[in-house]
Amino acid sequence: MKKEYLARSLVILFILVAVTIPFAGQWLSGRNQPAAIELHARMPENGGWSPDTIQAEVSQPIHLHITSDDVVHGFAIGKSDQPALEIIPGEFIETTLIFDKPGKYTFYCNRWCGPNHWRMRGTIEVSGTGTPLALDPQPLFLKLGIDIDAPQPAKTIPSKTTSAERGAQFAGLLPAYAKNRDTYLSTSPENLWLRLRAEATLSNLSDNDLWDAVTWIWLQQTTMDALANGQKLFANNCAACHGETGKGDGVMVRGLPVWNPGLHSSGDSPHLSTGEGFVSPPDFTDPKNMLGASPALLEGKIIRGGMGTGMPYWGPIFTAKQIEDIVSYIYTFVWGFSNQE
């Protein structure tokens, strides 16, 4: 009898062990790996990011499993130097993010995935203690009170292609304010030219000489590296609408009416996501469109977007330096200056 009890209890023990092993294994493996968030990317017409809000804690890693449900997308985080990921349909990409400052971060798709590509954005809300994410300083266009919705056509334009090299020889004649960075940021090329024209000391220069000098001033305010960076950013983010050559003939805006300041209407109801009411962007190679705009104005247009044209807002995406590089690059369309040596 004693032996039978032993046998029965042994059987029960084995059954219990057999049942416990898988549960214990699951518990052990689950303890080591924190829960991963599965992030699906879809074209904005089909829902965009899902989920589009991710909660996180300061200095707690978040594991993302990202996949695409339709076309090639990208995953990037605004205002960060984290390299963008390519999200290919049918493949899962794993990434781990750690944020050390609480605040709201924007993640976005960085590959064109349709006309509404730029709407494909989501937020990561990082809570916890620590110094919060530094707020951006107030953009210059707000400080100066520039109305970025109003058209700024230039009335005075150069009669021939300007050249910074020719302009460099007049550098010594220019007054100090002309080479000042604040003047550059807040003044349109046209206004600076008019101001310089009014200078008595420059009266012996011809109109085109003065334009060359303005070109030189504008290129003095940037570097080759900044222009190359601006060119790259422009190609990745802007050229699909503004055109690779800045003519406003990008593939996404085909068949849309040409931008016309008279059409401007900022008080109207918001545009639908179908693109109704959108216009094709102005031609950056036309001096009339460009020379009336100051760098502060262009920066405002990039940060806020809108203007009743369908221009996206890039404020949460680009850093101030990136926007500065893009603005410098946009001016080179009209200066007839090419970065390709």
Place this chain on the structure above:
Amino acid sequence: MAPQTCRRPDKSMESKALNNATKRLWKRWGWIFLFAVSLLLILFTPLPIPSNSPADRNIRIEASMFQFSPGELKVNQGDRVTIELVSTDVVHGFSLDGYNFELKADPGQTATGTFIADKSGVFRFRCSVACGNLHPFMIGKLKVGPNLLLLRSIALSLLAVIAALVSLRMFPDQQSRYIK
């Protein structure tokens, strides 16, 4: 060699009989021989291709969901083909079967690539980046040089028709003869 030529007159009778035999043989098998030779000619003659000097070709292809435009390209053999791939909606690719040639274009960023069309024939090109549910059907054709296969097959079928007509003419009673 000389003795043989000397002996020829002696064998003239023999050769005459042989000649008659060949004639009969020729009458029966000549047509078949002719057709066989022309068949081989059609299959294996290197056709005199108008050899124009290799040109530089610049082809701009617009890729949209789910087509290439133009979808059919024609170049001559030996041409230097430069493809400019423009995407108008999402990321598209261009991969050419038979050639080791791949392009990938984002909207707003034209991709350019060059290859030398040294192989003749018809090649498919397809989108190499998944671009939506009809992506597998996004294909196009590259024709390099004249379509020799088509020309040869047309000639072959003509030959078959002629051979059928001739065989009817030459051996109208063949079937009845075999039955006898």
